[in-house]
Amino acid sequence: MKSNDRNFIKRLKRQEEDALEYVVDHYLPLVKGVVYKVLTPLQQESLLEECMNDVFLSIWENIDQFKGDAIDFRKWVCVIAKYKAIDYYRKAGKSMEVSSEHTGLLVEDSVEEALIQIENHEELLQLINRLDAMDREIFMMKFFLGVKTEDIAARFGLTRAAIDNRIYRGKKKLQQQAMDMKLGGSLV
C-alpha cells in the first residue's frame, strides 16, 4: 500500500518510510519557504540544506507528539520549520567569528537572548510547562518561533502592551522558578 492524503499520517506514525517520502514530496516547498526566509541572510548554503533535512527528520521522529488531521499537520510542519530555522540561525550566529551585518535579524533585547541562552532547551521547556496555556503559547511564539510582539498581540486580540505585560510577568515567574530549580541567575 502507498501513502496518500488520507493515510499518510497513520503511516508516518507506523514509521513506514514511504510516508516520509510523501511528506517530502508535498511539504518540501513549504519547509523551504519557511527555512529560506530565516536563514538566507546567513548565506550558507549547507546550513539551509541541513536545516530542511533536520525539519523532516524531526517530523519523522516526533510524529507521535502530533495530534490532528492533514490541516493541522500542515500547521505543525510550518511551526517546526520555523522553530528549527530560528534555532539554526541562533547557533550559526553564536559560532560566527566575523561580524555579520545580518546578526541583528532576530535579536530583540539581551534579556530575551539570555533566556534563550539557557543551555538546555529542556530546562526552559520545563519552566514553560508551568505557565498557563495562554502564556505558554505566547512564550513559545516569542522565544522559540521569533514572532514579533505586534503579531502575537494581533493573534490574541490584545494590545501590544498587554502582551508585553504578560511576557514581563511570565519572565518573573520563570525567573523565580529557575532559582527554585537552582539554575542560578542565568535569566538576567
Next chain:
Amino acid sequence: MKDIYKLLNDVQLDENEFVELEVSDIEKAQMKKQLKQRITKKKKRGNWWGQFAVASLLIGLSGTILGFTFPAQAGSIPIVRDIFKFIDGDRAAFYENYKEFSTAIGLSDESKGIEITMNDAIYDGETMTVTMAIKSKKTLGDQPIFRHTASFKDVDGGTFGLQIKKVDDFNYVGILTAGSFGQASKDMVNFIWKVDKIFIEETNKVINGNWRFAFSIDATEQHTQVVNQSIEQDGVKVTVKQITKTPMSVIVYVKEQIEQQVSEEWDSISLQYSMKDDVGNVYEGESLGGYGEPDDPGVMNTGKTFEKLDERATTLTIVPQLRMLKASANPSEKTESVNALGESVISNATTEVADYKEMTLEPIVIELEK
C-alpha cells in the same frame, strides 16, 4: 511534561507568513536520499553497543597514536578510516572514497593537556581535507569551538572549515577542509594550521594554548575535460568551463555572468547547481567559493566538488539555480553581541528579507569523455 513538539502543536501562527518556494525533482530526490541514510543509520545505531564500540576504538586509537610518529603506522590503524564518515555522518556518501586515496600524516602537538593529532590528508588540486583526533585530559564539552587560522604557503586567502565531533568526554575527532579556489598549485601544497583558543560552551571557559602544524601534500591524480557549454536566460549566463575527475571526486568549474541591470535590482544573487547523471544518480556537492575578474564586475568564477562519478554514467546534467534576495536594512540601528569567544561584535544594521526569488535555468547536459 509536554514535549516541545507537542507544545508546537498548540501554537497557531499566521498562515500568511508561510510562502511555498519552488522545489525541483532533484531537490526532492536528494532530500529523500539523505533522510533515508539518516534513518537507516539511526536504526542500525539504535543499539548501545554500536556507539560504545566506536568510542572505545577511538580511545584505543588516540592512546596508540602517542607511541608512533611514523605516518605509515598511524595511517594503518583501521578506525581512522571512519573519521571522514563519522564526522560528517549525514553526508557520508560525499567522503566515500576519501580514505582510500589519502596520505597518512601522523603529526601531533600538545598544549594545555590537549593533544591534537593529524591523521590522514588528501588534496585534490583545489581542496585539502585532513582528519584529526583530539585527546584532552579534561572534557571540552559537547561542541568545543576552536579559533584557528589555516593557510597554504605562498597563497593569499582561502576558505577553511573545521568540524569537531565528540566521541566521549575526553576524545573528539575533527575534519578540516582548506581551499583557495583557483589560486593554489594543482600539484602540491604546503599547509600551515594553528589553533590558539578553544572555547567550551557549557562553562564559558576559554583555553589559551598553542597548537601548530605544517606539512606538505601532493595532489591526487586529476583528469580534466574541457566543456565550455553555456546557458543564458533573463540576463544571467552560466558556463560550465571544465570538469576535473579525481579518484574520489569530481570538480565542476563554472563561470557566471550577470548583467548589470539584474545585479542592480537585487542585493544578493547566488548561484547554486545540482548535478545528476543518466543512470539515476544525484550527486552531493560542496561549494568551493569563487573569484571575480577585476575588469568585469559581473563575472564570478566558481567551483563545486561533487562525490565520485558512477562509472556507468555517460552524461552529466547540471541544473543551475539562482537565488535572489533583497534586504531591507535599517542602517541607523547598531547591535552589539558577544561571539563564542567572549569578544564583542558590533553589527551595523538590522536586516530583514524584503523580497526573495528563485529561478531555475535550463539544464546543461555534458557528454562525458571515456
